[in-house]
Amino acid sequence: MQYQSTRDSSVSVSAAQAISQGISKDKGLFVPKSIPDISAELDALCKLDYIGRAKKVLGHFLTDFTEEELSACVEGAYLGKFDEDEVAPLSKVGEDAYLLELWHGPTCAFKDVALQLLPYLLTTSAKKVVDGKKIVILVATSGDTGKAALEGFKDVENTSILVFYPEDGVSPMQKLQMTTQEGGNVSVCAIEGNFDDAQNGVKSIFTDPALAKKLSENGMMFSSANSINWGRLVPQIVYYVSAYCDLVADGEIKAGEKINVVVPTGNFGNILAAYYAREMGVPIARLICASNQNNVLTDFIRTGTYDRNRDFHTSISPSMDILISSNLERLLYHLCDNDDKVLSQWMTSLTEQGRYTVDEKVKERLQSVFWGGYCDDAATKETIWEVFAKYSYLCDTHTAVAVNVYGQYVAKTGDHTKTVIASTASPFKFSGSVLDAIDPKAVDADDFVTAGRLSEISGCPIPRALRELKEKQPRFAGRCTRDTMEQVVLGMLGM
Template identity: 35%
Template sequence: MKDASFPEVCAQILHLYSAIDIEKLRAMTNSSFALFNDGKDPLPISALGDTDVRVLDTSLGPTFAFKDIGQQMCGQLLNYVLGKQNKKAKIVVETSGDTGPAAIYGVRGCSNVEIFCLYPQGRVSAVQELQMVTIQDANVHVYRTQGDTDEQASVLKELFRDEEFVRAQSICSVNSINWVRIAAQSSYFVWSYLELVRRGEVKFGAPINYVIPTGAFGNAMGAFLAKRMGLPIGRIICATNANDIVHRTLTTGDMSMGVNVQTESPAMDIQFAYNLERMLYFICNENPDIVRPYMQEVERQYSYIPGAVGAKLDSVVLRRIQEVFSSYSVSDAETLATIKEVDEKHNMVLCPHSATSVFAALHPFKELTATTLTVCVLTAHPSKFEEAVQRAIGRDPEFPPAITALRSMPHKFKTLDKRAPEPEVWRKDWIDILKADIASV
């Protein structure tokens, strides 16, 4: 597989977890990624000046975010399975900004899929919002909420607990709780390593580090999966923003949820990083009896149970985690300063999420990246976060034509508001509305 294209690597990895014929998977991956980067290299890797840091651009799909990679495959596989079974499905998803557009674009216009997507008003970028509310396809249903991403996730989790309703309505999810997302994302860590070997920048078998902007931990989980499959990754470095549950978990074992803070990197404004559970499962030798008590305590806090304070990891578990992972919580000031620094020194404009990974590589982990080749994952196009880029460099980023065209399109969405501040009131309201809409199509 050393000379394989990215679509081929993705197909081979998905084949490890699926009984679907490899030729069918190849057709799906080739179709999914054919138009990434206008048909050129779908995942460009470039050097950051004369440093030992490389940047892997995963943001060149239809919605200009790394989540297009997993969501395109989710859409392809869902369509394939439903077609074979002559069934329909209803996707319910919530987003902090990038998952929603990528999920919608992955299934828009599909006759056998309906998608219901929630996004938080005022907490996504203007472009992210336009990518959702301008979709007129009849199978797309968008909801603007007066909550944050953690509140949205709590509503969806409660909805999915109604197993009878979920089964009767054929409901599924395409958040990174869906394993296809993680498996597909693991493929670009494998492909990028092989590409660097082909270029002669790393000797086959030598370790490299990856620095990953981190919210719900799905992207980092993709890297961890690749490492577990044998990819020689040295360190997986997670760059968070002020919403730092991942950073606290990896450094101190503190799995308590803090207040959800609005930052310059809104797609990472998450306090419930649900993919941490998957990481713990593997770290604990796939023993659910060890993981379950931790997650029960996290769930108690997440469910607003009085007195619940989250979980504290055992020192042995924490030590195992720290054999693989490092992390840093990047401030808004550091994020904007990095966008400015990279623009001035390297003539490259970063989105604020990508900037967190580059900051971590160039500053707190500078000694580590100076001795081992390190790849920073770029996760979104800077034009999706024009206001942050303007604050950093004093000018607009370049806008792809597809994004410019969104500004003149009509909007279609519903609003989910909070008629009372008590969570038990508005959560019930939102669930009732969603259930009624889901059942009506």
């Protein structure tokens, strides 16, 4: 399996090269040259556990990894690291809906599923292609990626990791998770601005030739733990394959029966993984893209015009507070038949004018698979209350957006196909907003008191990883602007 750049189709690299490098030198994202068909393997996959399924699915994409290397990576990532043996269990909510719980890992967010594996993939890749260079991981986060990446890479040999997060754009619990992070190779810095500012700054640093040369002279190279890195994205495909297999194995659907998938979406990586699963032959009918009031993706799916020239909203679902969805570039590359020139024109227009419009053919292809909807904070809270009142199920603010948009989709289309809804975080990571939806008078200024009250009211235990934060002291208090991010990186590296 070879990988090409979305901005230059003539680029051809191995999986190990794509993972080590993170992003192409032409600023494009790496995508597989072909998508494997696993439709004939689904019956066999249904008989395996999550780890067995992961090895099989990843094996199709990481063909330069030996079977022993892949086993070591997958088992190292998942054995004993999650509080559920299944890694990504399903909970039925209603007649036709199933919540895919992706938050049973060490940081209580869906990013753990990929970011517990990525360090193994990256260090294995580095041994193959970068000749012992130290890997410097740069991360822009809207909340969950930062902590999951820090936890995954802490004290990993021959790596350093620096995370940038929007100063006022994460929940108190998310901020505390990052600023108290342990490990001798980690660093965290707040940035004035929003996630898009952090993400654009990281991309700029990645593709600066002079800085890359300086790092190389010092035996280092940049890589990414964001979903622009194929090694971050490919593990996410597995849990959609596994969810389908679980529905078949549990007798909820028949083999070959189609399902829909709903994903609360910001940077488009999680729903793109579901798209790849669909293209691999998993019987997925529609992909429902759920946004909060930063509804740039909803408008794009409905109109074919992507326009970030709009007000930016800080919401109670902060991991979705994004106006530039990087992974959409990968989808568009596939939808325009790998036409790197057309794709590059759209991305240039986005950079220079803040908008682009795809042609009618691409728009039709997009709308044949995707349906987009959104809801605001008030509707999100109402959904949290309704789900708890009706099913005694506590969902976080991002999952609630997905549930709400799923309801909109059914009401609009009358489609009652069995549906998997990605549940992306523990409700206790956003305990203030979740409790405010259920019992506003119980909310306390202290996030830990609020979490305790939420636990008492719901009967759900606070995850140990979050409960233990109360005793930890912050290690990192740095802040910067987008213009000073490079100095922060050089300072961390002693350069």
